[in-house]
Amino acid sequence: MSDTDRRTNLPPLRLHVPEPPFRPGDPVDYSHMEIPAAGALDRPAVDAPAATMREMPYGLIRVLDGEGRATGPWNPRLEPERLVAMLRNMALTRAFDERMYRAQRQGKTSFYMKSTGEEAVAVAAAEALDRDDMCFPSYRQQGLLIVRGWPLVDMMNQIYSNKADRLKGRQLPVLYSAKEAGFFSISGNLATQMPQAVGWALASAAQGDTRIAATWCGEGSTAEGDFHAAMTFATVYRAPVIVNVVNNQWAISSFAGFAGGDETTFAARALGYGMAGLRVDGNDPLAVYAATDWAAERARTNHGPTLIEHFTYRAEGHSTSDDPAQYRSAEERSAWPLGDPIIRLKQHLIGLGVWDEERHAEMDRELAEQVKAAAKEAEKNGVLGIGLHQPFDTMFEDVFEEMPWHLKEQRAQMRAERESAGI
Amino acid sequence: MNMIEAINSAMDVAMERDPMVTVLGEDVGYFGGVFRATAGLQKKYGKTRVFDTPITECGIAGVAVGMAAYGLRPVPEIQFADYIYPALDQLVSEAARLRYRSAGEFTAPITVRSPFGGGIFGGQTHSQSPEGIFTHVSGLKTVIPSTPYDAKGLLIAAIEDNDPVIFFEPKRIYNGPFDGHYDRPISPWSKHEGSEVPEGYYTVPLGKAAVRREGGDVTILAYGTMVHVVLGVVNDLGIDAEVIDLRTLLPLDIETIDASVMKTGRCVVVHEATRTSGFGAELAALVQERCFYHLEAPVARVTGFDTPYPHSLEWAYFPGPVRIGKALKRILED
Numbered sequence: 001m002s003d004t005d006r007r008t009n010l011p012p013l014r015l016h017v018p019e020p021p022f023r024p025g026d027p028v029d030y031s032h033m034e035i036p037a038a039g040a041l042d043r044p045a046v047d048a049p050a051a052t053m054r055e056m057p058y059g060l061i062r063v064l065d066g067e068g069r070a071t072g073p074w075n076p077r078l079e080p081e082r083l084v085a086m087l088r089n090m091a092l093t094r095a096f097d098e099r100m101y102r103a104q105r106q107g108k109t110s111f112y113m114k115s116t117g118e119e120a121v122a123v124a125a126a127e128a129l130d131r132d133d134m135c136f137p138s139y140r141q142q143g144l145l146i147v148r149g150w151p152l153v154d155m156m157n158q159i160y161s162n163k164a165d166r167l168k169g170r171q172l173p174v175l176y177s178a179k180e181a182g183f184f185s186i187s188g189n190l191a192t193q194m195p196q197a198v199g200w201a202l203a204s205a206a207q208g209d210t211r212i213a214a215t216w217c218g219e220g221s222t223a224e225g226d227f228h229a230a231m232t233f234a235t236v237y238r239a240p241v242i243v244n245v246v247n248n249q250w251a252i253s254s255f256a257g258f259a260g261g262d263e264t265t266f267a268a269r270a271l272g273y274g275m276a277g278l279r280v281d282g283n284d285p286l287a288v289y290a291a292t293d294w295a296a297e298r299a300r301t302n303h304g305p306t307l308i309e310h311f312t313y314r315a316e317g318h319s320t321s322d323d324p325a326q327y328r329s330a331e332e333r334s335a336w337p338l339g340d341p342i343i344r345l346k347q348h349l350i351g352l353g354v355w356d357e358e359r360h361a362e363m364d365r366e367l368a369e370q371v372k373a374a375a376k377e378a379e380k381n382g383v384l385g386i387g388l389h390q391p392f393d394t395m396f397e398d399v400f401e402e403m404p405w406h407l408k409e410q411r412a413q414m415r416a417e418r419e420s421a422g423i
Numbered sequence: 424m425n426m427i428e429a430i431n432s433a434m435d436v437a438m439e440r441d442p443m444v445t446v447l448g449e450d451v452g453y454f455g456g457v458f459r460a461t462a463g464l465q466k467k468y469g470k471t472r473v474f475d476t477p478i479t480e481c482g483i484a485g486v487a488v489g490m491a492a493y494g495l496r497p498v499p500e501i502q503f504a505d506y507i508y509p510a511l512d513q514l515v516s517e518a519a520r521l522r523y524r525s526a527g528e529f530t531a532p533i534t535v536r537s538p539f540g541g542g543i544f545g546g547q548t549h550s551q552s553p554e555g556i557f558t559h560v561s562g563l564k565t566v567i568p569s570t571p572y573d574a575k576g577l578l579i580a581a582i583e584d585n586d587p588v589i590f591f592e593p594k595r596i597y598n599g600p601f602d603g604h605y606d607r608p609i610s611p612w613s614k615h616e617g618s619e620v621p622e623g624y625y626t627v628p629l630g631k632a633a634v635r636r637e638g639g640d641v642t643i644l645a646y647g648t649m650v651h652v653v654l655g656v657v658n659d660l661g662i663d664a665e666v667i668d669l670r671t672l673l674p675l676d677i678e679t680i681d682a683s684v685m686k687t688g689r690c691v692v693v694h695e696a697t698r699t700s701g702f703g704a705e706l707a708a709l710v711q712e713r714c715f716y717h718l719e720a721p722v723a724r725v726t727g728f729d730t731p732y733p734h735s736l737e738w739a740y741f742p743g744p745v746r747i748g749k750a751l752k753r754i755l756e757d
Contacts (some may be wrong), residue, residue: 136489168526177525184492185525189516195482196517199489199497206445206471207493225509229482236477398523399562401530401585404630404674 018257022329030337038065038284039072046298050276057267057277060311063286068347074290076128080354086127086285087345087355088363090119093143094342095367096152099375100159104173104320108383109159111173115140117315117333120285120341121246122216123147128292129214134204136184136197136215139174140246148181152374162382162389168397169390190221194230194243201241201299202233212240212299214292219266219309220251220259231307235273240299242292243307245269246282248314253327267309275305282312283338285345313338392418424620425612426597429571430460430536433578434498436624438468441496444582446473448483448500448536457502458538458597480506484513484535488521491531498582504539504591505551518587519562534581538594539567540648540695542601542741547731552696557589558673558705564588564629565672569596569650570617573670576627584629593647601648602655603743632676634683638665640755641689644680644706646670649693649742656744662751672702677709684710688719689754693747698726720757725750 022028041059044052063075070077078086097114104112115122122143129135135144145155154166158176161169167177177185184200187193197215204211221227222245234241245266249256256262270277276298280291288310295306313336317324349355382388396403396411403411424432438444446461446468452475455462465473476483480501487497501507507514518531541550557565564586568574574592581588595601599609600617612618635650640663645653650668657664665683669675684690690710692703707722725742733740 134493166526166528167524170526171524175524177528179525179528185521185529187517187524189512192485192513192517195485195513196489196492199486199491200493201489202486203445203490203493203495206495213489225479225481226485226513229477229479229485232477232479233482233486398527400564400674401522405677406674 018255018262020255020257020328022332024325024327024329026329028329028331028335030335033337035337036060036062038062039074041072041074043073043294046294046301047303050270050274053276054271057265057270057279057309060279060281061287061291062281062284063290064284064344064348068344068351070286070348074287076286076290076293078286078289080349080352082127083345083349084355086123086289087342087349088367089123089143089147090285090342090345091363092367092370093119093123093146095364095371096142096146096155099371100156101320103159103375103383108379109161109173110384111320112159113139113174113319114316115142117336117340118246118248118282118312119143120288121244121282121310121312124285124288125214125244125292128289129296130211132182133211133296134182134184134197134200134213136193136200136213137186138190138193138216138218138221138246139186140218141216142174142176145176145178145181145183148183150178150181150183152371153377154178156375156378157381160378160381160383162378162384164378164381165390168394191217191224191226191230193217194227195233198230198233198239198241201239202237205237205240210300212242212296214242214244216244216246218251219245219247219256219261220254222266222269223259231269231273231275234305235275238302238304240302241305242295242299243305245307245309246312247309248312250314250318250324250328252318252322265309267307270307275307277307277309279309279311281338282310283341283344285341286348311338424571424618425599426568426571426574426592427458427460429575429620430578430592431462431464432620432622433575433582434461434464435467437498437579437582438464438472440624443494444472444496444498445490446498446500447476447487449476449478449502451475451500456500458594460536461500480510481513484510484518487533487535488513488517488531491533492529496532496582498534498536501535501537503545503549504537504553505548507535507537507553511556514557514563514587514589515560519560522586523562530585531587532585534578534584534588534590536578536590536592538597539591540593540595541732541737542595542605542648544734544737545732546734550732550737552694552727554589554591554672555696555700555702558702562587564674565591566629566670567591567593567647567672568670569593569647569668571612571620572617573627573633575620576625577629577670579624580626580629583626588629591647595648596651600651603652603741603747604655605738605743627670629671630674630676632670632679633668634665634679635668636664636666638663638687640664640687641691641751642667642680642683642687643691643693644669645693646672647695649695652743653693653747656747656751659744660748660751662755664751677713680706680710681713684714685717688717690714690718691723691725691750691754693725693742695727695742697729698724699729701726720754723750723754
């Protein structure tokens with residue numbers, strides 16, 4: 001019997017195309033989502049071999065329970081002052097996002113990306129890292145700069161691409177670079193920062209330094225080859241690096257299933273590489289802090305890299321150019337069972353008796369004023385498209401350390417063009 | 424020294440002088456590289472400065488960018504230029520633009536070494552000349568030596584350079600110059616000019632071409648293996664040609680080119696890479712723009728064909744003496 005004859009008896013093959021659980025207009029029911037109780041997961045020793053903690057990437061590290069109480073072995077037991085500082089930085093990040101979102105809507109810049117709902121991912125991680133550890137972020141970790149005290153006005157100058165923009169108006173808004181703050185220049189090409197972070201980390205190790213690196217990408221970009229190259233390098237050389245995957249459920253309009261999230265967890269990617277993998281409630285600032293702190297200590301003591309999946313939800317659109325109402329149910333955000341990171345930390349602090357609604361409201365007012373004042377300051381340096389930009393000659397600078405003849409010729413051409421046009 | 428020994432010596436000197444210089448790539452460590460270019464370096468400088476990598480070109484390039492951001496001077500090897508494409512995004516979108524996009528906050532002083540070019544029966548996966556892809560990218564320097572002396576001096580200069588450099592090594596002439604006659608045995612470098620390589624430190628500056636032969640009737644622009652093929656043809660045919668070895672494609676030594684073409688009035692560009700949108704097109708356009716009123720004939724291009732490199736028909740593909748000779752005769756008759 002030929003192969004062809006035998007195959008006539010088989011049903012035709014079918015292509016599986018993943019589909020998110022809810023589309024616009026659908027009622028939302030998250031009962032299929034397994035959410036382990038806060039405090040339920042063990043906290044392995046930081047030097048535990050990856051092979052001994054294979055259940056970690058399938059669980060969910062949670063510290064704050066439904067009532068905002070901190071519980072379990074991952075409770076970092078931070079001083080109330082530090083918790084208030086963390087709350088404040090998350091609220092400042094949100095206030096900053098709000099203001100810049102409106103600035104984009106007012107036509108002051110071309111583009112903006114909020115981190116609403118994901119503030120804990122960057123802020124709590126930055127609290128757990130040392131100030132001189134090097135961060136290789138993606139585009140939704142503005143909280144790192146906020147925690148490290150990078151001036152809001154500088155961030156805004158970058159967003160406005162104005163004459164005071166340290167990046168000379170060359171980068172899209174939010175693709176910051178701040179070497180002093182240990183914040184690597186952000187690329188628009190996805191996951192390219194992952195092997196770069198690993199390279200930085202292994203350079204640090206090779207030099208006998210004590211600093212470590214951390215990097216962030218979205219769950220969608222884990223499909224990029226760079227992510228897997230980074231994981232291989234990180235494992236092979238036991239690089240002192242923390243690989244953060246921010247699973248906010250949506251890569252523009254593609255849900256996490258298109259990156260493989262329907263079949264396994266993103267934290268479980270670590271297992272195939274022999275790496276430690278932690279899956280964390282990304283809306284629980286204490287859990288994010290604790291996991292980052294654990295991974296940082298592991299890296300700093302030469303026990304190698306950790307992959308942390310931050311399980312969270314992108315409460316807003318991908319960017320100001322995106323309308324999530326076109327592809328997901330409007331109820332998803334309000335029904336998200338892991339809540340809002342700021343509200344959860346606020347509830348926790350109120351429970352500790354060190355915070356109250358009045359103080360919170362007062363803080364929000366104060367932060368809004370702070371952001372407003374910074375925006376006014378930044379706008380004095382110009383907003384996109386009104387002429388207060390970098391001098392035209394800067395276009396040709398920094399392509400090379402020294403300008404070669406062909407760029408000098410092109411610069412002269414531009415000057416002549418502008419002169420003849422009377423500009 | 425042959426060219427491999429010269430390249431090895433360049434890395435040795437650079438590593439000795441600067442503890443930040445670090446060599447990485449597939450097989451470069453214990454084994455010393457499939458072409459032996461890194462032989463002995465791991466033994467001398469240790470495993471944290473010379474190390475083998477996983478087989479992932481995007482990883483090698485990306486890790487090198489991160490190492491450079493830390494403050495090292497990485498010298499990654501891509502085993503064959505044909506395999507550089509998975510690393511393209513890291514080189515083109517990251518290394519090349521890091522200085523620009525961060526306004527000088529971060530730089531990527533990496534030197535990517537890679538053997539390139541054909542004539543070794545490497546088929547379509549071990550023979551390509553992708554230099555035109557890199558010269559098209561703002562922010563990268565592209566360097567191609569043609570002698571052991573230059574290879575060492577240019578490589579040290581590239582490693583010391585603060586911009587990312589793509590350093591393509593013409594593997595056909597690793598062991599001796601090649602005049603294009605594939606049926607003749609390769610004559611070792613020791614019998615030729617350019618093989619006397621000082622042991623210690625010296626540099627050949629990037630961006631400066633070399634006039635390999637002075638002449639009055641035609642200017643020939645070439646680099647890498649083709650410099651020797653062109654010299655062989657010119658001598659065989661007794662043509663009074665000026666042969667310019669570009670050495671650095673970007674930044675290009677335009678002054679030397681301009682002066683020569685204005686003197687000779689004719690120009691032929693020779694490279695192994697495919698013709699369409701190749702670097703020869705850029706050279707021909709530049710010469711036409713800058714020297715048009717001095718030209719007595721159209722600028723001619725002699726190149727590989729616009730096909731992949733065919734294994735069994737390699738010598739029909741290769742722009743050898745016959746193709747170059749015909750082009751020269753035609754342009755001199757014009």
